[in-house]
Amino acid sequence: MTQTLTLRRPDDMHLHLRDGAMLAAVLPESARHFARAIVMPNLVPPVVTGAEAAAYRDRILAALPEGMAFEPLMTLYLTEATDPADVAAAHASGLVKAVKLYPAGATTNSASGVRDFQKVRAVLETMAEIGLPLCVHGEVTDPAVDIFDREAVFIDRVLDPIRRATPGLRVVMEHITTEEGVDYARAGGDDLGATITTHHLIINRNHILAGGIRPHYYCLPVAKRERHRLALRAAATSGQARFFLGTDSAPHPDHLKEHACGCAGCFTATNTMPLLAHVFEEEGALDRLEAFAALNGAAFYRLPPNPGTLTLMKGDAAPFPAKIETGAGPVTVFDPGFPVHWKVLD
Numbered sequence: 001m002t003q004t005l006t007l008r009r010p011d012d013m014h015l016h017l018r019d020g021a022m023l024a025a026v027l028p029e030s031a032r033h034f035a036r037a038i039v040m041p042n043l044v045p046p047v048v049t050g051a052e053a054a055a056y057r058d059r060i061l062a063a064l065p066e067g068m069a070f071e072p073l074m075t076l077y078l079t080e081a082t083d084p085a086d087v088a089a090a091h092a093s094g095l096v097k098a099v100k101l102y103p104a105g106a107t108t109n110s111a112s113g114v115r116d117f118q119k120v121r122a123v124l125e126t127m128a129e130i131g132l133p134l135c136v137h138g139e140v141t142d143p144a145v146d147i148f149d150r151e152a153v154f155i156d157r158v159l160d161p162i163r164r165a166t167p168g169l170r171v172v173m174e175h176i177t178t179e180e181g182v183d184y185a186r187a188g189g190d191d192l193g194a195t196i197t198t199h200h201l202i203i204n205r206n207h208i209l210a211g212g213i214r215p216h217y218y219c220l221p222v223a224k225r226e227r228h229r230l231a232l233r234a235a236a237t238s239g240q241a242r243f244f245l246g247t248d249s250a251p252h253p254d255h256l257k258e259h260a261c262g263c264a265g266c267f268t269a270t271n272t273m274p275l276l277a278h279v280f281e282e283e284g285a286l287d288r289l290e291a292f293a294a295l296n297g298a299a300f301y302r303l304p305p306n307p308g309t310l311t312l313m314k315g316d317a318a319p320f321p322a323k324i325e326t327g328a329g330p331v332t333v334f335d336p337g338f339p340v341h342w343k344v345l346d
């Protein structure tokens, strides 16, 4: 039996497009299904200034294949030296939609991130005044804190104090992975949003470690216990405006994932929409997929929903490529470990 589902064209509110050969290879994978994406600034070196964001945006648009439409929503990488006036100008011109906070050392390419939060107070105050959202990688970097607790501890030690000290600051808790994250987001007001990835709706920590170590399931924040995955599923499928899709699709070439010290990141741009249809169907919430993937994120960023639509069809198992080729080496596409019967119609 076939079934179809049509929704507004979705947006990916947390995406790593990288640069150069990798950008050229992964951009079409997102542009095929998504109209817009919040593009992460953790390049090497990072995208810190408005001028750097403008140049990166031009490189993205230059890499877009003929005939494809895609709008990159640019972000700035917050450093202790970020100039509030530059941030305000980049926002006023319409170029920049968010500023990204990486605690120094928390994740891939975060060495230039923030160590001393006092040093970014002036930027945060400017952002609160102008309504520019702060996207937060919410993990503490204290080596004494267990990696599975780093998100929950970050909420108590860092996020909540920042929000209390900066009334009006709009915050997106990026890629939440815990029940504590879900609860904190739910309790916040309209100034608080939270992105949820595709893979955290599908895997728990056993998928990474049971029966052999699976580097392609390793990402940050690391997947947690099953009860956390279930809390994320409940949040994503709730339809609540607070929760929206940010795939965190984060390509790394296979030789750096399958490595003695493998990189963090799951590449999900290629098959996110079929996987989400599968998950939402399992949860009896197919009618809420549009809110999660196409409406709630746009509303948080004060953007109109996309005019176009995307249609998914359920039928025979629809395989997707195991890898995509890139000029930087092959990149493995996230494997959910079950057959997927949904596909996106062209």
Ligand SMILES: NC(=O)N[C@@H](CC(=O)O)C(=O)O
Residues within 6 Å of the ligand: 016, 042, 107, 108, 109, 137, 218, 219, 220, 221, 248, 250, 251, 264, 265, 266
């Ligand atoms: N999520 C990841 O595991 N990796 C991201 C960085 C990030 O979003 O933390 C990357 O850039 O590779």
Ligand SMILES: [Zn+2]
Residues within 6 Å of the ligand: 107, 137, 174, 175, 220, 221
């Ligand atoms: Zn992150």
Ligand SMILES: [Zn+2]
Residues within 6 Å of the ligand: 014, 015, 016, 040, 248, 250
């Ligand atoms: Zn990310």
